[in-house]
Amino acid sequence: MSYRRHRSARNWGCRLHEITWFGLRAIVLENELLRVTVLVDKGGDVAEFLYKRRDTDFVWLAPDGIRNPRDVAGGASDDVAAFLDHYEGGWQEVLPNGGEPSTHRGVALAQHGEVAGLPWDADIVADEPGEVAVRLTVRARRTPLYVAKTFRLTGGEPRLRIEEELTNESDVPLEVMWGHHIVFGAPFLRPGHRIDLPDEVAADPVVAEAGLTVVPERGAPSDIHYLTGFPDGDGWYEISDPETALGLRVSWDASVLPHLWVWRELGATREAPWWGRAYVVGLEPFAGHPTEGLAEAVRNGSAMPLEPRATRSLWLTANVIEGGATR
Structure with a gap:
C-alpha cells in the first residue's frame, strides 16, 4: 500500500487508520458519527458502516465473518465458490459480471466477477480534522478495465460519499454490468422496516404485488426483483425502522446505474449457502439485469456500453436518517 501524503496520528475529528483484519489490509475512516471499514485487500468491500450514536452497523456481517480469500480451505473450487467462499456480507463493487457465472466474448467470469475478489491499491488523498478520503484503484485481470474509487467522510456528517471512474483501457467497445451490492442485516434490519422509493418507481406494479x-417476517420466501424508472441522475431509496426512526438513505447517479436490484433472503433457504442463517435485504444500484450474468444482460440490452478508451464517472452517497430526517 502506498500513500501520497503523510498520515497524522489523530484520534479526534476526522481520522483514518490502516489496520490488518484477518490478514487483510484495511482502512478505517472515522468522524464524530461514523466508522467505515474498507477491505483494501478484498475488493474494496465496505465491511462496516457503523453509526456511533446508536452503535448500529447497517451492513450485514455474515455468520462466518471476514474471510481472507487466500485462506479458504480447498480454494475456490468453482465459479460460484469464488465469490461465496469468502463473502462476508457488507457492500461490494460488482464488475463486469452481475449474478451467475457467465461467458462473454471469450471471457469466463465468475459469480459477481471479477473486481470483488481482487486486492486494490490505496492512496490517502485527504487527512485533515475536517475531512478524510482514501482513493482505491484496481485493474481487472480478464477484461481491460480500470477502476478508481474514492471514499470520503466530512466532519460532523453521518454521510459516506463515493466518487468513481471506470475506464475502458482497450481500443474496442465493451459491455459491462456494474453495480453496488449493498446488503442490510443485523443488528439494523428487522421485520417491518420500511423501504421508501421515488414516486416514479413506487408506481411500478411489482412494488405493490411483491x-x-x-x-x-423471518421465513418468508426468498426472491429478487429489478426496479427501474429512477429520475435521471437522481436515484435514491431509504430503508428505516419506523419504531426507532433510524435508517439509511442511499443516493446515486441513476443515469449510470438505472436499475435497483431488490434481493431478499429471509431465512427460508435451509440449504447451501445460507443454511437458514441469513435474514438480509439487498438494495443494489446496478447497470444491467437479471442475475443470469453479463451475456444475458447484453442479449436483453441492459448492459452498459463502454466505448474505446472511454471513462464513465459515478457518485454514490449513504446518509444516516434519524428522527425522520436525513442528518
Whole structure:
C-alpha cells in the first residue's frame, strides 16, 4: 500500500487508520458519527458502516465473518465458490459480471466477477480534522478495465460519499454490468422496516404485488426483483425502522446505474449457502439485469456500453436518517 501524503496520528475529528483484519489490509475512516471499514485487500468491500450514536452497523456481517480469500480451505473450487467462499456480507463493487457465472466474448467470469475478489491499491488523498478520503484503484485481470474509487467522510456528517471512474483501457467497445451490492442485516434490519422509493418507481406494479416497501417476517420466501424508472441522475431509496426512526438513505447517479436490484433472503433457504442463517435485504444500484450474468444482460440490452478508451464517472452517497430526517 502506498500513500501520497503523510498520515497524522489523530484520534479526534476526522481520522483514518490502516489496520490488518484477518490478514487483510484495511482502512478505517472515522468522524464524530461514523466508522467505515474498507477491505483494501478484498475488493474494496465496505465491511462496516457503523453509526456511533446508536452503535448500529447497517451492513450485514455474515455468520462466518471476514474471510481472507487466500485462506479458504480447498480454494475456490468453482465459479460460484469464488465469490461465496469468502463473502462476508457488507457492500461490494460488482464488475463486469452481475449474478451467475457467465461467458462473454471469450471471457469466463465468475459469480459477481471479477473486481470483488481482487486486492486494490490505496492512496490517502485527504487527512485533515475536517475531512478524510482514501482513493482505491484496481485493474481487472480478464477484461481491460480500470477502476478508481474514492471514499470520503466530512466532519460532523453521518454521510459516506463515493466518487468513481471506470475506464475502458482497450481500443474496442465493451459491455459491462456494474453495480453496488449493498446488503442490510443485523443488528439494523428487522421485520417491518420500511423501504421508501421515488414516486416514479413506487408506481411500478411489482412494488405493490411483491410487497417491496415493508421487510417481511423471518421465513418468508426468498426472491429478487429489478426496479427501474429512477429520475435521471437522481436515484435514491431509504430503508428505516419506523419504531426507532433510524435508517439509511442511499443516493446515486441513476443515469449510470438505472436499475435497483431488490434481493431478499429471509431465512427460508435451509440449504447451501445460507443454511437458514441469513435474514438480509439487498438494495443494489446496478447497470444491467437479471442475475443470469453479463451475456444475458447484453442479449436483453441492459448492459452498459463502454466505448474505446472511454471513462464513465459515478457518485454514490449513504446518509444516516434519524428522527425522520436525513442528518
